[in-house]
Amino acid sequence: MSEAGEGLKPAKSLDLRGTPCPINFVKTKLALDGLAEGELLEIIIDEGEPCKNVPRSVKDEGHKILEAEDIGGAFRLLIVKVA
Amino acid sequence: MSDIGAAKERKRELNLGGQTIRILPEELKAGGIIPQRQKGMVTVRFAAPGGRVEAKHMAKIAELADKYGRGYLHFTFRQSPEIPFVRLEDVEALVAEAGEVGASIAGCGKRVRVPTACAGCEYNPNGLVNTQDMARESYERYFGMDHSHKFKLSFSGCPVDCARARENDLGFQGQVEPYLNPDNCTGCSLCVQACQDDALYMDPSIEGPRTKRGMPVRIEEQCISCGDCIKACAFDAMLPQRTGNAVYSGGKHGKHPHVAYPIAEFVPEEKVYDVIEAVMAWYRENGKKGERIGVTIDRIGINSLRRALKDVIGEYLLQQEDIEKPRWRKVFFHGVADALPEYEQV
Ligand code: SF4
Ligand code: SF4
Ligand code: SF4
Numbered sequence: 001m002s003e004a005g006e007g008l009k010p011a012k013s014l015d016l017r018g019t020p021c022p023i024n025f026v027k028t029k030l031a032l033d034g035l036a037e038g039e040l041l042e043i044i045i046d047e048g049e050p051c052k053n054v055p056r057s058v059k060d061e062g063h064k065i066l067e068a069e070d071i072g073g074a075f076r077l078l079i080v081k082v083a
Numbered sequence: 084m085s086d087i088g089a090a091k092e093r094k095r096e097l098n099l100g101g102q103t104i105r106i107l108p109e110e111l112k113a114g115g116i117i118p119q120r121q122k123g124m125v126t127v128r129f130a131a132p133g134g135r136v137e138a139k140h141m142a143k144i145a146e147l148a149d150k151y152g153r154g155y156l157h158f159t160f161r162q163s164p165e166i167p168f169v170r171l172e173d174v175e176a177l178v179a180e181a182g183e184v185g186a187s188i189a190g191c192g193k194r195v196r197v198p199t200a201c202a203g204c205e206y207n208p209n210g211l212v213n214t215q216d217m218a219r220e221s222y223e224r225y226f227g228m229d230h231s232h233k234f235k236l237s238f239s240g241c242p243v244d245c246a247r248a249r250e251n252d253l254g255f256q257g258q259v260e261p262y263l264n265p266d267n268c269t270g271c272s273l274c275v276q277a278c279q280d281d282a283l284y285m286d287p288s289i290e291g292p293r294t295k296r297g298m299p300v301r302i303e304e305q306c307i308s309c310g311d312c313i314k315a316c317a318f319d320a321m322l323p324q325r326t327g328n329a330v331y332s333g334g335k336h337g338k339h340p341h342v343a344y345p346i347a348e349f350v351p352e353e354k355v356y357d358v359i360e361a362v363m364a365w366y367r368e369n370g371k372k373g374e375r376i377g378v379t380i381d382r383i384g385i386n387s388l389r390r391a392l393k394d395v396i397g398e399y400l401l402q403q404e405d406i407e408k409p410r411w412r413k414v415f416f417h418g419v420a421d422a423l424p425e426y427e428q429v
Contacts, residue, residue, distance in 0.1 A: 057208075067271075068271035069271060
């Protein structure tokens with residue numbers, strides 16, 4: 001893989017498979033709130049609807065997605081917290 | 084357009100409201116004062132273009148509902164706050180007091196109504212165009228102009244169409260056309276997941292500097308221009324190519340609902356007012372008294388209206404080949420697209 005986030009270690013990981021919208025984003029946001037600037041959060045979200053909603057909400061909050069990967073039925077996102 | 088000027092004069096008269104209240108129902112309705120089933124009681128309706136009311140106006144309207152009504156407001160289906168149970172003899176005072184803070188009453192009857200709109204791109208996450216500005220501006224320009232029948236304008240920020248562009252006499256709906264910057268694409272396929280219209284698929288064979296997983300391909304004839312893929316893409320690879328408004332005309336609800344005809348796509352905001360004026364001019368010329376524009380279009384033909392718009396938005400007009408694409412067929416209730424007449428090349 002050639003993403004910028006490859007090999008970086010997340011400060012926190014959340015498996016949000018089975019967690020519906022918008023609770024998945026609420027949990028993502030709370031986790032990001034708890035991180036320091038520049039720290040990484042890894043989340044796993046279901047394919048479909050969550051992929052439409054969560055990445056855009058993360059972007060709208062001003063954070064940066066370093067990596068997004070299809071892991072089969074779900075997507076793994078690596079997010080860097082921007083203050 | 085001289086009749087627009089004349090209508091603006093009439094509009095000012097209407098806005099003065101309370102000055103010379105007469106009891107003719109049509110006169111009352113012209114100023115947003117609606118007779119109730121209870122004798123001597125009226126409902127006073129305020130203008131809230133795009134559903135937006137200044138807080139200080141709302142505070143005053145609430146105060147007036149306490150003073151002259153029964154202490155509550157009702158919101159109409161077209162977003163206007165109204166005070167029920169006002170005694171006819173209090174109307175003049177109520178309208179004058181509202182006018183002191185700048186709150187003006189809405190219009191009913193056979194004329195341009197207060198435009199409705201969703202929040203649009205100003206703060207709705209889905210919004211693609213500035214619906215609030217367009218609703219406000221078209222209210223300032225056209226509200227109260229007389230027509231053969233009522234004339235309702237609405238503005239939706241995106242193809243979700245919360246403001247029901249397809250159920251108004253003239254409706255606008257934000258759209259965006261995506262394009263792919265292959266240099267930025269990581270092949271993550273989030274955009275494909277985000278698209279609910281089967282308009283994107285991954286082609287694993289496409290190579291690029293940041294991807295080993297291929298890239299998305301857009302099927303243009305399936306794409307409804309919602310922009311969900313652009314919003315989902317985290318790598319600035321799916322980007323807006325052009326943004327504008329889809330135009331629909333002839334829609335209405337009520338006893339005899341009528342779905343609007345699709346007219347044009349990607350019309351830029353600065354051309355929206357030219358479209359409104361051209362459609363209203365066509366309606367003035369062709370509409371019979373008591374006939375909504377949808378019925379006028381049925382009677383005279385959509386191609387007549389399309390020809391009238393050719394000089395105004397020729398390059399944005401939909402042609403037969405466009406309305407045959409799934410992207411236009413599937414944005415109507417099932418079967419409705421089959422009933423569209425042949426669109427002549429204009
Ligand atoms: S039409 Fe689109 S922009 Fe407007 S409120 Fe609905 S979803 Fe939001
Ligand atoms: S704009 Fe909407 S319909 Fe078109 S490809 Fe993107 S997500 Fe799909
Ligand atoms: S366009 Fe964006 S969301 Fe789609 S595959 Fe490429 S990087 Fe991912």
